[in-house]
Amino acid sequence: MFRLGRVRVFVLDDRLIAKIEKLKRERNAVILAHNYQIDDVQDIADFYGDSLGLSIQASQTKADVIVFCGVHFMAETAAILSPGKTVLLPEKTAGCPMADMITGEQLRELKAEHPDALVVCYVNSTAEVKAESDYCCTSSNAVAVVNSLPMEREVIFAPDQHLGQFVAERTGRELILWPGYCVTHVLIREEDIEKAKTKHPDAIVMAHPECSEPVKEMADELLSTGQMLGYAKTSNAKQFIIATEIGIIHTLKKENPDKEFIAATERAICPNMKKITLDKVLYSLEEMQYKITVPEEISVKAKISLERMMEILPVK
Ligand code: SF4
Numbered sequence: 001m002f003r004l005g006r007v008r009v010f011v012l013d014d015r016l017i018a019k020i021e022k023l024k025r026e027r028n029a030v031i032l033a034h035n036y037q038i039d040d041v042q043d044i045a046d047f048y049g050d051s052l053g054l055s056i057q058a059s060q061t062k063a064d065v066i067v068f069c070g071v072h073f074m075a076e077t078a079a080i081l082s083p084g085k086t087v088l089l090p091e092k093t094a095g096c097p098m099a100d101m102i103t104g105e106q107l108r109e110l111k112a113e114h115p116d117a118l119v120v121c122y123v124n125s126t127a128e129v130k131a132e133s134d135y136c137c138t139s140s141n142a143v144a145v146v147n148s149l150p151m152e153r154e155v156i157f158a159p160d161q162h163l164g165q166f167v168a169e170r171t172g173r174e175l176i177l178w179p180g181y182c183v184t185h186v187l188i189r190e191e192d193i194e195k196a197k198t199k200h201p202d203a204i205v206m207a208h209p210e211c212s213e214p215v216k217e218m219a220d221e222l223l224s225t226g227q228m229l230g231y232a233k234t235s236n237a238k239q240f241i242i243a244t245e246i247g248i249i250h251t252l253k254k255e256n257p258d259k260e261f262i263a264a265t266e267r268a269i270c271p272n273m274k275k276i277t278l279d280k281v282l283y284s285l286e287e288m289q290y291k292i293t294v295p296e297e298i299s300v301k302a303k304i305s306l307e308r309m310m311e312i313l314p315v316k
Pocket residue numbers: 036071095096097098099124182183184185245270271272273
């Protein structure tokens with residue numbers, strides 16, 4: 001029975017994938033999947049990676065339609081960078097609690113308190129917040145972006161306080177931090193790292209800068225998701241403890257079948273990232289839902305903060 005059940009699921013998935021592929025060709029669509037998506041969705045994607053890297057790749061393709069398997073701010077970023085393309089988010093409620101921790105209005109108020117400050121916003125922010133910012137940054141280039149700013153200027157960093165603290169330490173600058181945080185990364189605790197290290201003493205601990213400070217202090221390497229994929233490939237180590245959303249372990253294993261990847265904790269799951277399924281991807285292509293658009297005046301300003309970042313250094 002169990003085997004029959006598994007075969008049946010496999011056949012259903014196969015049919016679903018065939019339908020998705022067919023519609024993708026008919027619509028001239030490209031499917032992007034963030035590293036934190038469920039395994040099946042990562043496997044059918046044309047591109048997988050981090051949010052900004054994906055948006056840049058999408059803007060460079062000749063596709064008319066971008067199906068963004070991620071969360072709302074990522075689809076917005078794709079729409080900003082690809083104004084002529086239709087951007088679809090297969091699950092309309094897939095949002096990012098951290099991005100929603102600051103509004104454009106709140107940032108305007110903070111700017112009014114610090115009229116000479118430059119504003120750097122993490123790409124994990126709404127289009128409205130990007131539009132209010134001078135520079136955008138990713139977790140891999142945040143240090144370089146802040147280092148490029150004149151020393152005499154104050155810097156507001158939003159919305160992630162943990163990435164902000166990491167940047168403050170690496171640059172030696174005092175930043176005005178917005179108290180936002182990723183609700184998933186803060187679930188990774190020191191005890192989790194301790195336990196994992198006791199069990200796997202030779203493993204390299206890779207942690208994302210969105211983790212809390214005590215967790216970051218215990219890590220061997222602080223890396224963005226893209227950097228983790230690169231590091232795992234080139235490192236001579238055979239075991240890695242992963243302190244970020246566990247979805248990335250699927251890609252790490254796929255790209256490095258001879259190495260072992262251990263989740264620091266199985267609690268590190270972003271529920272919003274897991275909302276998209278193969279059925280929803282199919283529905284999205286069938287019904288051309290849910291279209292994500294950004295009002296022109298916001299899009300134009302937000303694009304400037306993204307382009308300024310890309311001028312400082314290419315995104316990795
Ligand atoms: S993992 Fe954190 S930052 Fe990323 S989408 Fe989920 S809540 Fe937002």
